Amino acid sequence: MTRQRRVILEELKKAGSHPTADEVYRRVQKRIPNISMGTVYRNLEALSEHGIICRLQMSEGPMRFDASMEKHYHVRCSKCGRVGDVPASLVNNFESKVRAECEWQITGHRLEFIGICPRCQSKK
Amino acid sequence: MTRQRRVILEELKKAGSHPTADEVYRRVQKRIPNISMGTVYRNLEALSEHGIICRLQMSEGPMRFDASMEKHYHVRCSKCGRVGDVPASLVNNFESKVRAECEWQITGHRLEFIGICPRCQSKK
DNA sequence: TGGCTTATTAGTAATGATAACTATTACTAA
C-alpha cells in the first residue's frame, strides 16, 4: 500500500458519487502533483481486483469507479451523464426463468437504468 | 439509400449474429473493395438512428450491431465474447418498483446477461 | 541500520475504437 494507492482510495471515497479515472486523477493531483495517469489506472485496477472498490462499465462514456461495495444497481442520467445508485431491493428477481430456459449457462447479468436525474428534471 | 448503405445492411442481415463494425467492414469489403471504415461507421450509425438496426454497447469489447429489431436481450459469453439472444418474454418486469420509489425519472434500462455459450460449455 | 530484492512509480509512447475533416464524387430536382 503505497502513498499513491492510499490517496487514490481516499479521494475515491471522498468523491462519493461515481467518478471516472480522470476525475480521480484530478482530485489526487491536488495532493500529489506529479502523479501519473498510469498510476491512477493501475491502482484503480489493483483495488478493484482485491474487491476493495468496484469498476463500473456504463453503456456510455468511460469507466467509472465506486468505493461502495454494497449490492446496488446504477442509473445514468441521459442528459448530463451523472450516475446514481438504485438499491438492489427495488429490483425483483428476473433471472430465474432465463436460467431455466436458456441453453446458455447464465452466470450473471449487468443492469443499468437510464433516466433523468433530479437536477436535470428541475432544470427543465 | 446508397449502394454502400444497402450492402452494409445486407451484410449485417446475412451475418446473423451480432457483428462488430470491423466485421461488417470486412464482409462489405469483399463486395466493395475500396469502401472506407468511416462509411461503415457512418451508415451503421445512420441506420440505427432510423430504427432499422440496433446498436449494442456491450459491457466488454467494441460496439456490436443487430439487424433484428424484435424485443430481446443479449447474453455475452465470458469465455469467447460471442453474443446471443434472450427473448424478452423470459424476463419478468422488474422496473416498476424502481420507477415508483426512485426520485430519478426512469426512462429505460439496459440489461445484458453474462454466461457461457453452448460451444464453450462443450469445449471444457 | 544497511543492503538486497522486488514492486511501484513517473513519464512517455503505443493501442484500439471511433469520430472529425476534406476534397471529390454521386444523386436530385429544376
Next chain:
DNA sequence: TTAGTAATAGTTATCATTACTAATAAGCCA
C-alpha cells in the same frame, strides 16, 4: 446541364486505456 446537397474514400485526430522503461521506493532479512 447545372446548381445544390448528400455521401463517399482516405486520412488524420481524439479519447480512454494499456504497455514500456528507467528511476525510485517498499518490504525484508542479516
